[in-house]
Amino acid sequence: MSDNWGESTKLVRGGLNRSQHGETAEALYLTSGFCYDSAEIAQARFNGDDEGFVYGRYGNPTVEMFEERLRLLEGAEACYGTASGMAAVWGALSSHLKAGDHIVAAKALFGSCYQVITNIFPRFGVDFTLVDGTDLAAWQAAVKPNTKAFFLETPSNPTLELIDIQAVADIAHNANSLLVVDNVFATPVLQKPMEMGADIVVYSGTKHIDGQGRVLGGAILSSEKFKEDQLKPMLRHTGPSLSPFNAWVMLKGLETLKLRVNAQSQAALEIATALESHPEISKVLYPALPSHPQNDLYKKQMSGGGTLLAFEVKGGKQSAFDLMRNLTVIDISNNLGDSKSLITHPASTTHRAVDEEARAEMGITESTLRLSVGLEDVEDLIADLNGEML
Numbered sequence: 001m002s003d004n005w006g007e008s009t010k011l012v013r014g015g016l017n018r019s020q021h022g023e024t025a026e027a028l029y030l031t032s033g034f035c036y037d038s039a040e041i042a043q044a045r046f047n048g049d050d051e052g053f054v055y056g057r058y059g060n061p062t063v064e065m066f067e068e069r070l071r072l073l074e075g076a077e078a079c080y081g082t083a084s085g086m087a088a089v090w091g092a093l094s095s096h097l098k099a100g101d102h103i104v105a106a107k108a109l110f111g112s113c114y115q116v117i118t119n120i121f122p123r124f125g126v127d128f129t130l131v132d133g134t135d136l137a138a139w140q141a142a143v144k145p146n147t148k149a150f151f152l153e154t155p156s157n158p159t160l161e162l163i164d165i166q167a168v169a170d171i172a173h174n175a176n177s178l179l180v181v182d183n184v185f186a187t188p189v190l191q192k193p194m195e196m197g198a199d200i201v202v203y204s205g206t207k208h209i210d211g212q213g214r215v216l217g218g219a220i221l222s223s224e225k226f227k228e229d230q231l232k233p234m235l236r237h238t239g240p241s242l243s244p245f246n247a248w249v250m251l252k253g254l255e256t257l258k259l260r261v262n263a264q265s266q267a268a269l270e271i272a273t274a275l276e277s278h279p280e281i282s283k284v285l286y287p288a289l290p291s292h293p294q295n296d297l298y299k300k301q302m303s304g305g306g307t308l309l310a311f312e313v314k315g316g317k318q319s320a321f322d323l324m325r326n327l328t329v330i331d332i333s334n335n336l337g338d339s340k341s342l343i344t345h346p347a348s349t350t351h352r353a354v355d356e357e358a359r360a361e362m363g364i365t366e367s368t369l370r371l372s373v374g375l376e377d378v379e380d381l382i383a384d385l386n387g388e389m390l
């Protein structure tokens, strides 16, 4: 029945599992273990003949409520909560890949995703090819007989490049491969990768799902079969479990996710539009702007431009740093998806480990700034970026 609810109803009530006390808010089951009424029940639980919890690393009622709520929003068959977004990325890929396999990924990746694919997987015998995600022929050309997974983020961090999910899904499926999409930047509110053919969607709940900068968490959305056959055997034994407390915070975050993301996305569009006519800004990158090189693809696969934008300040690094120094409302932070607006200089922070040539290929210059738009008054944010809030 809850599968037929509207999105907002799913976000407020999905997965709700009240205790005998009838609490209005979801209960926080802060426990690592569970007790059984008899040895027979314990045996049945371990046999899988009796539904119920056995140990915090295997499952928890609060975590399960979070998983069910996000599952409903995504329209996926199954959801697995994880300790962080990177635990979700690593968990999804490592439970599928083995030594001798090959992965194809877009080169514009979140820093830790880049490390996982280019440094960590190769140590376990998983080879990789990085491609320009916007070049569909490059995805196709990268396919090898042992290719088992495709991985991409769209919009990308920090230059907000878009990748055609449907087209890459088709290439992946023709190659008997899975497509894994990191949907953090778009959020489940503004983009539904599974409707466009993605097999797995991963989230950092740390970002918009919590949305108020409190906890780390993540999730893997997949088929029921992938969860049962791949994720559970890997993740239950290797331990990247989502804390019940963090699950509870994110569960409550989901209730307001749609309101927050839509408001932040609308504000981001207003800021991007204002910055386009700013005399000291040479370039603004935001998917919903008509000037974005992939604005047509934006209209096809997203229902809003998202809460992040990037822009280039005339005069290079010094001018970018000067702009940041003059801010009094917007904070300097590499985090994103928060109700507080946050700005970062990717070349010296999030992408400092990426060598200069690769950075240039991703479109990151010394004058690029990335802004995560929060919930403040948009007039204040625009005035702050104009240096008028000093």
Ligand SMILES: *Cc1c(COP(=O)(O)O)cnc(C)c1O
Residues within 6 Å of the ligand: 084, 085, 086, 087, 089, 110, 112, 113, 153, 157, 182, 184, 185, 203, 204, 205, 206, 207, 216, 217, 218
């Ligand atoms: C933050 C982020 C991650 C990692 O999430 P954590 O919760 O920090 O582990 C992965 N991908 C993208 C696009 C992110 O923004």
